[in-house]
Amino acid sequence: MFEIPAIALLSIFIKPIYLVPVTLALSLLARDRVLKEVSLLSSLLLAFTYLGLSEPIVSASMFVLLGHRFRKNTIWNVFVYTILGFAFFILYDRFHHLNCNLEYLLFLSLMGGLTASLVECVNGRELVILLAIATVYTVFHIYAINVSLIQLATAFAISFILSMIATKAGVADDSGLLSATLIGTLTIVFSDIRFFIILLLFYAIGSGVTKFKYAVKLERGIAEQAGGARGYENVFSNSLPALFFVMNYGAFKYELLKVAFVASVACALGDTMASEVGKTAEKVYLITNLKRVRPGESGGISLIGEVSALAGCFIVSFSALLMGILDFYQSVIALISGFLGVHVDSLLGATLEKKGVLNNAGVNFLATFSAGIFSYLLLR
Numbered sequence: 001m002f003e004i005p006a007i008a009l010l011s012i013f014i015k016p017i018y019l020v021p022v023t024l025a026l027s028l029l030a031r032d033r034v035l036k037e038v039s040l041l042s043s044l045l046l047a048f049t050y051l052g053l054s055e056p057i058v059s060a061s062m063f064v065l066l067g068h069r070f071r072k073n074t075i076w077n078v079f080v081y082t083i084l085g086f087a088f089f090i091l092y093d094r095f096h097h098l099n100c101n102l103e104y105l106l107f108l109s110l111m112g113g114l115t116a117s118l119v120e121c122v123n124g125r126e127l128v129i130l131l132a133i134a135t136v137y138t139v140f141h142i143y144a145i146n147v148s149l150i151q152l153a154t155a156f157a158i159s160f161i162l163s164m165i166a167t168k169a170g171v172a173d174d175s176g177l178l179s180a181t182l183i184g185t186l187t188i189v190f191s192d193i194r195f196f197i198i199l200l201l202f203y204a205i206g207s208g209v210t211k212f213k214y215a216v217k218l219e220r221g222i223a224e225q226a227g228g229a230r231g232y233e234n235v236f237s238n239s240l241p242a243l244f245f246v247m248n249y250g251a252f253k254y255e256l257l258k259v260a261f262v263a264s265v266a267c268a269l270g271d272t273m274a275s276e277v278g279k280t281a282e283k284v285y286l287i288t289n290l291k292r293v294r295p296g297e298s299g300g301i302s303l304i305g306e307v308s309a310l311a312g313c314f315i316v317s318f319s320a321l322l323m324g325i326l327d328f329y330q331s332v333i334a335l336i337s338g339f340l341g342v343h344v345d346s347l348l349g350a351t352l353e354k355k356g357v358l359n360n361a362g363v364n365f366l367a368t369f370s371a372g373i374f375s376y377l378l379l380r
Helices: 003-010 016-029 033-051 055-070 074-096 102-122 126-142 149-168 174-190 193-210 214-220 232-252 255-278 303-322 328-353 360-379
Strands: 284-286
Touching (some): 003 033, 003 055, 016 033, 016 055, 033 126, 055 074, 055 102, 055 126, 074 102, 074 126, 074 174, 102 126, 102 149, 102 174, 102 232, 149 174, 149 193, 174 193, 193 232, 193 255, 193 303, 232 360, 255 303, 255 328, 255 360, 328 360
8 A cells, every 4th residue: 555655745745635635536446445444544634634633743644554565573563664754754854844853753753663563463454553653643742752862762672672571481472562662661751760660560570470370270260361471451451541640740740640650550560469369269259249259250359369459559659659759648648549449440340341341451441540540539
């Protein structure tokens, strides 16, 4: 599909809004279903530039689709998508004199490259790739930050190398590698290495506790699949709320937001420990009515699970205190909020997940986000 990247190049010389008839005509005349879909979405994105959506962002998103034709393995895909995005931004800047610094353009390109590669790994549809890149470019265009080349390179290298180690160790798959790299890089760029260490605690301890009495859980048929290797759903559902809080903390410096960040990570680790250790318990009770249920049942709680949840929340909150992210009072609030979030997870698991309204990823996301909300309510 070279038509859409070619139209993107035309947008350097012609106002994007004037190219809408071209993409619409392409969507009507194209025989290929994929080209029809992508052309139609491109028309919509180009039309939105009239309403204020950034023109170079839309055009770059369309141009980067060229990388789909040269896709190979995970690392190669990140490189190709990033280089294509960066090349287009440089070219657009040359003709329109946007005066954006190279570090910012490289940051934007890298985020798009990681996102496109992740979608390539999980879905691979060009329509989804275009939508994902346009969304990520737009988000980080809004959250425009000053980042040095050294800071960006360091953040990416640390996140990528540790995620690669996790993949080689069998605790993450390729989608987990890319999503963890994306979240880790953003966390360091928007805050500092201490916040990343907090996230790393969750990833490391959470992966380790998955192996706890794995044979017992395997025998009961409730062990994590693929030996506990984490994919993008697990990473995002447990880390997106934390990323939201830390990005806004980096942008606005509200103290509440860093407490919410720690609380959400505390909830994620507490819930993971409660779930993985609780699966080995003999007596498990449903949180809504305290009736006995099988170990591993959604919404089930146990004594050892509760202790494990508290331990997980304490590890994260106390670590934040030791590293100077939070003071003593804030760390206590984060611990309590995280522990409450763990029980939101159990309640949602016993109700909405059982009814099929939410899946496990949705439950985890809402639970970890609720921990941040609890911290806000407790600090008021």
